[in-house]
Amino acid sequence: MTGETVILAYSGGLDTSCILKWLLDQRYEVICVLADVGQKEDFAAAEKKALKIGAKKVIVVDAKQSFVEDYIWPAIQMGLIYEERYLLGTSLARPCISVALMEVARQYDAKYLAHGATGKGNDQVRFELSAYALKPDLKIIAPWRDEEFCRRFQGRQDLIVYAQANGIEVSAKPSTPWSTDANILHISYESGVLENPNTVAPSSLYEMTVDPLVDAPREPVRVVIHFEHGLPTRVEDPVSKCVYRTPLEMLKFLNDVGGSYGIGRIDIVENRYVGLKSRGVYETPGGTILYTAHQDLEVFALDREVLRTKQVLRDRMSDYVYNGFWFSPEAIYAQRCIALAEQRVCGQVTMELAPGYCRAIARRASEADGALYNEQLVSMDVHGGYVPQDAGGFIAINAVRIREHVRAFGPYEMAKQSK
Numbered sequence: 001m002t003g004e005t006v007i008l009a010y011s012g013g014l015d016t017s018c019i020l021k022w023l024l025d026q027r028y029e030v031i032c033v034l035a036d037v038g039q040k041e042d043f044a045a046a047e048k049k050a051l052k053i054g055a056k057k058v059i060v061v062d063a064k065q066s067f068v069e070d071y072i073w074p075a076i077q078m079g080l081i082y083e084e085r086y087l088l089g090t091s092l093a094r095p096c097i098s099v100a101l102m103e104v105a106r107q108y109d110a111k112y113l114a115h116g117a118t119g120k121g122n123d124q125v126r127f128e129l130s131a132y133a134l135k136p137d138l139k140i141i142a143p144w145r146d147e148e149f150c151r152r153f154q155g156r157q158d159l160i161v162y163a164q165a166n167g168i169e170v171s172a173k174p175s176t177p178w179s180t181d182a183n184i185l186h187i188s189y190e191s192g193v194l195e196n197p198n199t200v201a202p203s204s205l206y207e208m209t210v211d212p213l214v215d216a217p218r219e220p221v222r223v224v225i226h227f228e229h230g231l232p233t234r235v236e237d238p239v240s241k242c243v244y245r246t247p248l249e250m251l252k253f254l255n256d257v258g259g260s261y262g263i264g265r266i267d268i269v270e271n272r273y274v275g276l277k278s279r280g281v282y283e284t285p286g287g288t289i290l291y292t293a294h295q296d297l298e299v300f301a302l303d304r305e306v307l308r309t310k311q312v313l314r315d316r317m318s319d320y321v322y323n324g325f326w327f328s329p330e331a332i333y334a335q336r337c338i339a340l341a342e343q344r345v346c347g348q349v350t351m352e353l354a355p356g357y358c359r360a361i362a363r364r365a366s367e368a369d370g371a372l373y374n375e376q377l378v379s380m381d382v383h384g385g386y387v388p389q390d391a392g393g394f395i396a397i398n399a400v401r402i403r404e405h406v407r408a409f410g411p412y413e414m415a416k417q418s419k
Helices: 014-025 043-053 063-076 089-107 122-135 146-152 156-165 247-258 285-301 306-324 329-344 389-411
Strands: 004-010 031-036 059-060 113-115 139-143 179-182 187-190 221-228 231-238 243-244 265-271 277-283 349-354 357-365
Touching: 014 043, 014 156, 031 043, 031 089, 043 285, 059 089, 059 113, 059 285, 063 231, 063 247, 063 277, 063 306, 063 329, 089 122, 089 187, 089 306, 139 146, 221 247, 221 285, 221 329, 231 247, 231 285, 243 247, 243 389, 247 285, 285 306, 285 349, 285 357, 306 329
Parallel strands: 004 031, 004 113, 031 059, 113 139
Antiparallel strands: 179 187, 187 277, 221 231, 221 349, 231 243, 265 277, 349 357
């Protein structure tokens, strides 16, 4: 393989630094690509490390704005959430990073893409499906599926030893070898001591949020989030009177204030696409606030049956994103259908942030868009055009099915009251 150019999805961490050295030993020429998706990374140090190991070139791609506007904001609009808990912080970053990788691959006419995703995880699927969608003739080098590589390295402990033997500086230590993936939306933690699902995550693990029971302010604070067609358009801070108008500014502010209240921490076991269950700890402060606000406005603004149909599509789209199918016909279809429903989701939501959680406490529709919420119609003080007598017929029709079930199979048993 002498002279063949490989694009390596490089992070500067343990896995990809060791993989870089391994690829060089296989006589590839390696161009490292670091995608800046908002992680707190010393890119200059990572570049220096890669060049020291032997990379031919290191390219840092600033993808923060694209990540927020082209991936996170559509995810908020669609209300994406995997298995009712995970806001897809890592899953959304992978297609964005893949675009950066493929642009470099085209620029340098590279035939190979290498990545450090584990053979047991979802990221191998996400990176490779995205790469094939963007550059179908690409060839993949996945060391964690390579027999020789896997014989030599069982896991991160072996990599740490290998890195030390080859003078590669890494942040992971044998005492705390959990894996971290960070971007502007979230930080995820897995492996190491976290692999036992009954082990409580160390308090020192968290980087994006404070301990809500110990370090968060006791007094709640409020923010106002405005939406147009389901997309956040501005965030108001009533305390400082500041208004944040760009997606990047909004997310940074909400991350800061949400993190200061310990909002957005979850510790879950999830179902990986490859068939395994895995334990992950996540911090998503700003994304949690945006998701909660958007969900509240959706219920307020959408017709009930449209909302139910949209939720079905949301769940399917969440699966598509988690499983690596951002670039797929089904994902494009689902996103366009949801965007049609979101045309009515316009207005503002007042959010209260408190230690460890956030909640909507007020909302209103945009004046130009109208609202399905009819205060006069729903009022308990006036009839408002509603005919109470009609409810009797409504109940009677719905009772037909229940009565027929009782006629055919007997009455339902009533639970005995305990004395």
